[in-house]
Amino acid sequence: MAVVLSLSWAGVSPEQYDAVREAVGWEERVPDGACLHVAWFETDTLRVTDVWESPEDFERFFAERLAPAVEKVGITGQPDTQLLPLHRRFVAPGVGGAA
Numbered sequence: 001m002a003v004v005l006s007l008s009w010a011g012v013s014p015e016q017y018d019a020v021r022e023a024v025g026w027e028e029r030v031p032d033g034a035c036l037h038v039a040w041f042e043t044d045t046l047r048v049t050d051v052w053e054s055p056e057d058f059e060r061f062f063a064e065r066l067a068p069a070v071e072k073v074g075i076t077g078q079p080d081t082q083l084l085p086l087h088r089r090f091v092a093p094g095v096g097g098a099a
């Protein structure tokens with residue numbers, strides 16, 4: 001069952017996010033089950049919305065790739081997260097790629 005991950009992590013900077021993104025390489029080596037990743041910053045807080053094919057896909061990615069990169073970059077604290085069942089997904093025609 002596909003799931004939506006909603007994450008809010010206070011104190012994470014754009015530079016730290018970019019360092020984790022580079023270390024993990026999820027755009028170059030897309031994790032199994034990853035469908036969508038959107039990230040933005042609100043004041044001093046990282047916000048993320050992801051769509052994954054299953055909770056297990058996200059949990060595997062987190063354990064094997066994301067957590068080690070977060071530790072390497074030196075991000076502290078814990079994010080507030082929710083992992084909820086996806087009800088509906090729509091992708092507009094012609095939308096794709098990274099920005």
